[in-house]
Amino acid sequence: EVQLVESGGGLVQPGGSLRLSCAASGFVFRFSPMTWVRQAPGKGLEWVSDISARGGSTSYADSVKGRFTISRDNTKNTLYLQMSSLSPEDTAVYYCAIGSRTGPRGQGTQVTVSS
16 A cells, blocks of 8 residues: 655745655555645646656756755655745645645645744
């Protein structure tokens, strides 16, 4: 059974940082490109970032470029998203997904940026 478990979300002040994790199981993680997406209140799903299977290629939405860093540890079957310089516009539920934004997702982790 495929499982993706996101963690690391929480309440943070503007300008702060968080690191999200996604623990993966039930599939061959090291062969799978992975994606982070997010959904803000009342809005649709937004692609944030993706990473190739070995981690050598990454891409970012313009809205997070230069502030977020995606990475992975294939020895731990874990995907990460380091987020810095957070703003209220980053408030959303963050999901990791297998492959593209339409792939299987976890339950998500809430990130709230507020003073």
